[in-house]
Amino acid sequence: MDQALSPESVRAGTRNKLVIASALVLLFCAGVWGLNRWLRPSLAISEHKVSVLRRGAISNTINASGVVIPVHEEQVSAPTQTRIVRVLAKAGQEVKAGQLLLELDDSAVRLVLDNLQEQLDQQENLATRLNLELGQKLKTLASEIELFGLDLESAKMLVERHKKMRAIGATSASELAAAELTVRKLEVQLRQHHEAVVDTRRVSETTIEGVRLQRAILQKQREQSQQLAAETKVRAPIAGMLTWLMADEGASLASGQMLAKVSELRNFRVEATVSDFYARYLSAGQRVRVLYSGLDLPGQVHIILPAIQNGSLKLLIDLAEPNHAMLRNQLRVDVNVITEEKANVLLADMGPAINGQGRQEVFVIANAVAEKRTLDFGLSDGDAVEVRAGAVVGDRIIVSDVSRYKHLAQIRLRE
DSSP, rough: OOOOOOOHHHHHHHEEEHHHHHHHEEEEEEHHHHHHHHHHHHEEGGOOEEEOOOOEEEEEEEEEEEEEEEEEEEEOOOOSSEEEEOOOOOOOOEEEEEEEEEEOHHHHHHHHHHHHHHHHHHHHHHHHHHHHHHHHHHHHHHHHHHHHHHHHHHHHHHHHHHHHHTTTTTTTTHHHHHHHHHHHHHHHHHHHEEEEEEEEHHHHHHHHHHHHHHHHHHHHHHHHHHHHHHTTEEEOOOSSEEEEEOOTTTTEETOOEEHHHHHHESOEEEEEEEGGGGGGOOOOOEEEEEEEEEEEEEEEEEEEEEEEEEEEEEEEEEEETOOOOTTOOOOOEEEEEEEEEEEEEEEOOOOOOOOOSSEEEEEETTTTTTEEEEEEEEEEOOOOEEEEESTTTEEEEEOOGGGGGOOOEEEEEEO
């Protein structure tokens, strides 16, 4: 037969039911909370970069990679085929103009010099001999001319005597004609000797001039060889930094092979490399910012090199401070070429969430949530970007990478 439950049992059963019900309610709430967390994930705002919109000036820039190079650099080449005898400097050291860097083997050049000197001496002797021969010939001709002159005067006197004697009939006409013929013969011989003097002088002077010309050619060859001999002592062409040196003693060299390279020590420019896609936006004279480890140097585009290699073109950039203490040869720097500038525009910090110009969706912070909003972006200088529409001064936008939330319209924020 059934018995009535005691009050304690009833109360215990009621408590159990309440506990179970409470547990179910808590489990349900936890499930709802978890589902809400899964459907609406949160974002730790302290782990992301937030930009507050403000007004300011912006410059549109083209980013390029650059390397610092000397404005002036000179190379020294081997003067002839030779070899390195002695190395007197090291690459990387500072050198003075005219400082001895290398000594090259000059034995071949010295042999050529000796041969040329012998040929010059021979030409000098030949010129002396020709001058002596000319003098002797001219003396002989002068003596003969003098004798012919005396014979001519004597013949003329004889003709005058025959004329007087003919007038009185003391001589015949044939004797007078013979005397006159002798005069004409002597005049011809005298004229021929005068012409021989001129011809002899002309021929001798032409021969001597040929000798002088040959001597001048040999002299120039000797001067060139002397210059080659001097260049076997390889010296720094300018004061600066010895950036490269052929330092292998005994190494054979071809004529014209580079031996050393010296750069100005404190006078630099930048050679920048940029994609040829931007070629239409670039021109000489554009302002440039050169960036390196906190250094921001102004400059301008000096020249755009016409050659395009592997889809890239090169710019030479003149710096406002080409002798800045932080500049070093071959130092790699970032280059921003300014193509356009605007003042008093709405600006945001640049970040991964912003990808170029145009309309883009970003998250704008409002109270404890980040709401997706479409903004129109314009000019960018690499550090900041122009906001043309979609926001106002003071708005806060997340500019770090939030691509994993791109499917959401709203994100809850947490500290």
